[in-house]
Amino acid sequence: MDKNKGSRTNVIGAGEAGVAVTVDMDKDVIHKTNSLFWDTKGNEVLGATALPLYGAFVSEENHRLLGDVSGKKILEIGCGSGQSLLYLGQGQRQPAELWGTDISGNQIGKTRQLLAAHGLSAELICAPMEDQCGLPENYFDIIYSVYAIGWTTDLEGTFARIASYLNKDGVFIFSWSHPIHKCVAAEKDTLVFKKSYFDESWYSVALGEDTLSLTDRKMSTYVNALAKAGFIIEQMVEESDEDLLKAQGDSSDFAKKAQVLPVTFVIKARKL
Template sequence: MNKESWEKSAERFFGRAALPEYGPFSLNEERLGLFGDISNQKVLDIGCGSGHSLQYMGNQGAKELWGVDLSTKQIETATKLLSNQQVKVSLVESPMEENPGLPSNYFDIAYSIYALGWTVDLRRTLSNIHNYLKPGGIFIFSWEHPIHDRLTYEESSFTFNKSYNIEGPEYNEAWHNSVIIHHRKLSTYINTLIESGFTIEKVLDDVELPDNKDSDNPSRWYSTQKAQLVPATFIIKAFKK
């Protein structure tokens, strides 16, 4: 169901949610510097989408660019976008829960920009990523903050209409109920990372608001009014021992 929806909607997300941006109302990589110097690094993008994050990594001097994505159309788009890169590019169409034959203990960096939350099996996905990384390799991901979609704008005010504590698969309102995404608490992401063998370095959910805080419609999925109340994005940096 999710794959079918992505094939229909891929063009709408061309270039969106890609490095150096981490997500709505979040500080970007140019401000945070979480990756550091990536010159000559082998990098893996989990949920690579249209390939714009990999393009950013290539422009920053990465040695090899690898990407995995569920969508055929996204892989085709990323292939075209990255065709002029002067380094090795390997793109694989695959669910992130499955290992499509990627090398073990190989990558210096793995990352996922607004994609990891699509997984239907977080533990298996994180175990795969841990396996792909070299000892000392880093993993950075961003995703919509799990408290964000608990809050809805109704009748001129924001209200909590869903439990933060109840986890599991849900139809997603932002996609007009055409996809299913698992709601997970922030602690679930943190604890599953630890259980998968990662050491966590940073957890960030800082909010950066535009200068004109009241310029948009508060009923939008990502509105400045909502961002004044709860973060839209969280970022975690971890590494493999």
């Protein structure tokens, strides 16, 4: 396969995302490309993944990674259009404070509107997760990110910043598309490797009239970056939840794929 071109499995779904073209890792260009994507048609193209789901076939309600959030100061990295913050703010959960960051000003606006419509509020900041953006240090009890961390252009730097925002013993939970899922596609009832698991190069994908830039990191890259930032991993989820698979039905190629390999992973880590 041409190193500079190839097909990639969609970031969330099982279908092909189109032709991927290898690009140089230019932080500013990638931020501009991805913020424009989410400002315009991001939710329409990829949909929104939010709590209680951590991604395809993995839910908070089954795994209880967050635990009791009452009285806790909570930050979401990549808050999107606000559904996860709404989930945490409703009912009997009663966190002390809700905060959120996102690279897209349009998404921040949607979050503010959604929360206001339900009588809730949050401190919201529009900035790349890699940047110094005025968030308080040694302040939060829980920081989480649902299908957003994978967009960072600097994984080690992002994890170091997240560690600086957390109190000692604070919890960091994040999910993303499993790297094995990103390598494998379903073709005529057969799973086929479409790219090398070890290829972490940045690539650009055209989705209709829209473009996004991504990289597929190895699992060890996430684990080592967490360790370097001073985290210890307490739990990792790779398996799909049986009840969610059954609800999807056996006819879906994506569900069939999820029965034999992980499509989502979630890591719960604690700041030492």
